[in-house]
Amino acid sequence: MKIRLALATAATALMTASAAQADTITFNSNASDPGPRAAMETLIEQFEAANPDITVELNTFDHEAYKTALRNWLTSSSPPDVVTWFAGERMNAFAQRGLFADVTEVWNDNGLFDTMASSASALAYDGDQYGVPFTYYQWGVYYRTDIFEENGIAVPETFDDLIAACGTLRDAGIAPVTIGTKFLWTAAGWFDYLNLRTNGLEYHLGLMNGEIPYTDDGVRATFANWQRLLDADCFIADHTAYSWQEAIPFLTQGDAAMYLIGNFITPFFPQDSIDNYGFFQFPVIDESVGTYEDAPIDTLHIPANAENQEDAMRFLAFMSQAEVLTDMNEALNQLPPNSESQVPDNRFLEAGFAMLSAADGIAQFYDRDTDPEMARAGMEGFQEFMVNPDRLDRILDRLDQTRERIFR
Secondary structure (H helix, E strand, C coil): CCEECCCCCHHHHHCCCCCCCCCCEEEEEEECCCHHHHHHHHHHHHHHHHCCCCCEEEEEECCHHHHHHHHHHHCCCCCEEEEEEECCCCCCCCHCCCCCCCCHHHHHHHHHHCCCCCHHHHHHHEECCCCCCEEEEEEEEEEEEHHHHCCCCCCEEHHHHHHHHHHHHHCCCCCCCCCCCCHHHHHHHHHHHHHHHHHHHHHHHHHCCCCCCCCCHHHHHHHHHHHHHHCCCCCCCCHHHHCCCHHHHHHHHHHHHHEEEEEHHHHHHHHHHHHHEEEEEEEEEECCCCCCCCCCEEECEEECCCHHHHHHHHHHHHHHHHHHHHHHHHCCECCCCCCCCCCCHHHHHHHHHHCCCCEEECCHHHHCCCHHHHHHHHHHHHHHHHHHHHHHHHHHHHHHHHHHHHHH
C-alpha cells in the first residue's frame, strides 16, 4: 500500500488524482483525522492481503480541501478509482450528472440489499445504486451528567423541559449549550432537529427538495421554536468565533452543559472523567409528530471516468463485508451500516443504535439532503438568525429567492 497525506491545495489535489495502472487502485479519502486514517490504512492492508494482484494507492486530504478537489477530480479525464463521499443529495448531485459509476452489481452480488437495506435508498438514484456505505452515526445531545445532577435537572424529554433546563443552568452561572458556528454546519444541526420535531420528516424533505417555500408557515414555526431557545439564552456567547472543536472545551471544562452534535465528539471527552458525560435524544416538541433523527452516512464511490473500475468494484465489495465494517467502525467510533456487523462496545454508540433503530425515519443532514448551493445559503441564514433574530423576515425572503432560482 502506498500512502500519501496530501496538502490542502487544489494543485496538489489534482496531481494526486493521477491515472491508475491496471493493477493499482487510486483511492482518494477525506479521512484525515488520525484515527479514521489509521483505520482506513489497516483495512487497505487487509484488502491487499486478500487480493495480492492489486495495490491500493491511498491519498488522504483535509476535509474542507477535499470538498473542492473532488469536483475537479470527477470532471477530469483521469480521476481516482475510488473516492469517499456522502449519501443523500450530496451523492445525487454527482450521480445525476453522470460523474459516479453505477455500482448496482456490487449490491446484487454481495446481498447488500438485505444486509444494508436501511441505507439502500440513500445510495440510490433513478433506480440504481451509486455507492456503498461504510459508516454512519447518530446526532443527539451530549451533556454533563454531573452538572445536571448538581443542579437537579432531569434529562429533558420535551422542548419545555429543555427551555426550563436552560433557565436553571443560567441561574447557576453555566451556559446551557455550547456550539461553534464558524463553519456554519453546526447551526444546521439545530435547524434540522427543530424542523423535524416541529413539522416531521416528509415536510423536512419537501423543504430540502425545494418543494416548500422558506417563507412557509411551517418553517416560521420552526424558527419560532428556535427563538424560544434564544430568548432563554441557551447558547454560549460569540459562537461564530469558534469551530465545532473549539467549542468543545466549554463542555469539558464545565462552562457549558450540553452540545447538540454527532458522535464524533466522544473521543474528545477526557477518559479520566468519562462517567460525567451522557447522551440523550433531542426532546419532543409536538407529540403528534413522529420521532425522526439525523444519521449521516459516509460512503465510497467509483468515478464514472475511473480507469480501473473492475478492481474498484472488488474494493467496494470487500469494504461492504460485515466483519470489515465491524473492524472499521470499532476504530472510527461509529456505527456499521451492515446489519450483520457488530456494534462497537461503547455506551454512546449503543444508545445511538437503540435510538436510530426505534426512529420513525432518518434524515442525512441539512447540507447532505439539499442542493449544495442552497445548503450554503441556508446555513449562512441560520447563523445570521442566531446572532440577529430580528432579521428573520429578510433571511427567509432571501432563502426563498435562492430556493426558487436553484430549484426552478
